[in-house]
Amino acid sequence: MKIVFTMQGDGRDGLTDRRFGRAETFLVYNSETDERQLVANTAVDAAMGAGLKAAESIVALGAVALVTGECGVKALHALHRAGVKVYSTDSTTFADALEDLRQGNLREATSA
Amino acid sequence: MKIAIASGKGGTGKTTLAVNLAVIAGRSATLVDCDVEEPNAHIFLKGDVAATETVSIRVPVIDENRCSGCRACVEFCSFNALISFGGPPLFFPDLCHGCGGCRLVCRSRAISEVTRPLGEVRRIDADLCILVEGCLEIGVSSPVPVIKAAKAAATGDFVIYDAPPGTSCPLVATLRGADYVLLVTEPTPFGLSDLRLTVEVLRQMNVEFGVVINRAVRSESLIHDYCHHEAIEVLGEIPEDRRIAEAYAAGRLIVDALPGYRPLFRSILEACLERVTA
Numbered sequence: 001m002k003i004v005f006t007m008q009g010d011g012r013d014g015l016t017d018r019r020f021g022r023a024e025t026f027l028v029y030n031s032e033t034d035e036r037q038l039v040a041n042t043a044v045d046a047a048m049g050a051g052l053k054a055a056e057s058i059v060a061l062g063a064v065a066l067v068t069g070e071c072g073v074k075a076l077h078a079l080h081r082a083g084v085k086v087y088s089t090d091s092t093t094f095a096d097a098l099e100d101l102r103q104g105n106l107r108e109a110t111s112a
Numbered sequence: 113m114k115i116a117i118a119s120g121k122g123g124t125g126k127t128t129l130a131v132n133l134a135v136i137a138g139r140s141a142t143l144v145d146c147d148v149e150e151p152n153a154h155i156f157l158k159g160d161v162a163a164t165e166t167v168s169i170r171v172p173v174i175d176e177n178r179c180s181g182c183r184a185c186v187e188f189c190s191f192n193a194l195i196s197f198g199g200p201p202l203f204f205p206d207l208c209h210g211c212g213g214c215r216l217v218c219r220s221r222a223i224s225e226v227t228r229p230l231g232e233v234r235r236i237d238a239d240l241c242i243l244v245e246g247c248l249e250i251g252v253s254s255p256v257p258v259i260k261a262a263k264a265a266a267t268g269d270f271v272i273y274d275a276p277p278g279t280s281c282p283l284v285a286t287l288r289g290a291d292y293v294l295l296v297t298e299p300t301p302f303g304l305s306d307l308r309l310t311v312e313v314l315r316q317m318n319v320e321f322g323v324v325i326n327r328a329v330r331s332e333s334l335i336h337d338y339c340h341h342e343a344i345e346v347l348g349e350i351p352e353d354r355r356i357a358e359a360y361a362a363g364r365l366i367v368d369a370l371p372g373y374r375p376l377f378r379s380i381l382e383a384c385l386e387r388v389t390a
Contacts, residue, residue, distance in 0.1 A: 049192025049207045056186075056195045074204055082197045 001031045003101070004058045005094050006068040011038040014094045018069025021050030027094055028061055051075030059084060067097050071109055114271045115384050116290035116319075120306030122277035125296045125326035125350065128360060129380070130274035131156040132367050134241045136377045141241040142268040146286040147276040148231060148246035148258040155363045159238035166232055167246075167261040169210025169254075170225040176200040178222035185214035185223065206253050231258040233265050242268065259285045279309045284317070291388045293321035294347065294380070299332040307335070311342065320387060322347040324380060345387075348380040 006023035008015040017023035024044055028037045039061060043053035051071065055078040058066060065085040079086055087106040091097040100106050117130045127145075131153050134143040145153040172185070172194070179200040186196045193207035194214060205228060215223040230252050236243040246262030248255050259282055263273065275286040287293060295310055297303040307323070314321050321344070325335050328349035339346050350356070350373075359369035367374050 043192075046192055047190070049195075049204065052192045052195045052204060052207070056197065059197045074206070078195060078202055078204075081202060 001064050002062045003029045003031060003065045003067060004061065004063040005029060005097055006041075006066075007038070007094065010040075011094075016067075016069070016089065016092055016094055016097055020066070020068045020071045020075055021046070021052070021054045023054075023068070026054075026058060026061070028063065029098065049074070052078055055079050055082070055084075067101055067106065076109055113269065113385070113388055114273065114290045114292075115388070116273040116275055116287050116293045117296060118275035118283060118287065118293055118310060119277060119296045120279055120310035121297070121303055124298045124303055125324075126277075127153055127156070127274055128326070128356075128366065129294065129296050129324060129350070129377075130272055132365055132373075132377045133381050134243075134272050135365055135367055136374065136381050137241065137270055137272070139241060140268060141270045141272060142266045143241055143243050143272045143274060144262050144266045145243065145245040145274050146259045146262060146282070147274060148248045148255045148262065148282075149276060151245045151247050153243055153274055154236060154245055156365050157236065157238035157241065157243045159236045159243065161234050162237045163235040164232055165234075165261065165265065166229055167258045168227045168229040169208070169257055170212060171205055171208045171210060171228045172203060172214050172223045173226050174200055174203060175222045175224070178220050180220045180222075182219065184217045184219060188213050188217045209254065210257070230254060233258065233262045235265060242266075255282045256285045263289070279306075279313050283310070283313065287314070287317060287319060290319055292384055293319050294384060295321055295323045296326050297323060297335055298327045299325060299329060299334045301334070304334055304338055307338070311344065322383070322387065325349045327352040347383040348376060350376065 005027040006017045006020055007025040007027050008017045011025035011027050026039045043050040046053050055075045059082045067087045067089050071086050086109040088109050089097045089106055117126050119126050134141045145151040181199050183196050186194045186201050191207045193204050194201040231248040234245045244262050244266045246258040248258050273286050276282045297307040323339055323346050329352050
């Protein structure tokens, strides 16, 4: 199962980004193999609709879930249409966010 | 002749200057309220609505049975209004600019178009001049088509555009075609900061402009220093005067409530006209 986390910079520092569409990097975590892969977010500089473009990208990466700070209403709607679960986290590091997800401490974002 | 009144920062006195200049210019003047997200010139220029026009764009509708999922429309849309997860695309009307490109690139002829209303343009025959007001529909986030329609509805030889605040697309759409721009600012760090940004926009657009300082106080030379350094002309100063604020709050024109200020507005108007005809 692939889970995408939004990361600051190139993601190597392990710091999460609260933003989805404007996060620089996606960390794709494979929960079966524990593999982690860093992928640049090509939507980061989009004039408009960065969240939608990013949604398209993570679905193409095979994500079934997204862990981020805030996800806008349009991106959330799109991700739900694609069957991707969206979790909100306040954790500032990937390690903490992953642990919270494992413990079932993250709340799932729902459409307003 | 077309004069635009802009500022960058909100609340510096664009509308105050615009409505008073329009009234000084008289019956032959048309004021276009291009601040379509929050038009307010009608508070000062009262009159009956003579005509109303709906502004809309054409947006795509996708026939999912015909769509091949080829993504041609998704790749084409620079505003990401269409996205696809493999099947027929999802459409997000908020982001659509109505260019019609998706329909043209669709090889399966799966895209047709429907009308999406964005707002209204009203023509008001005010007592002292003509007012054309653009008004964006609540919840709509694309003001530019409404601004363009409002400008197009302004007939007459002398037109004043009251610009929206900010320095992005709505401002650029307002300024396009203007012969001269009056930049209203206030002698505060915020006023100066946004003035600088707006000056950058105007220089890129290659439009002539001058500055009017509102709420001017003699002890503050912030704006004068900047204008001197940048070789920008200051065409007038509206002093900090509590009576002006009181008139404004009561929805009154300064030139009516405080006739002593008429010569000031007349001199700003004349300075503009000279710069355009020179």
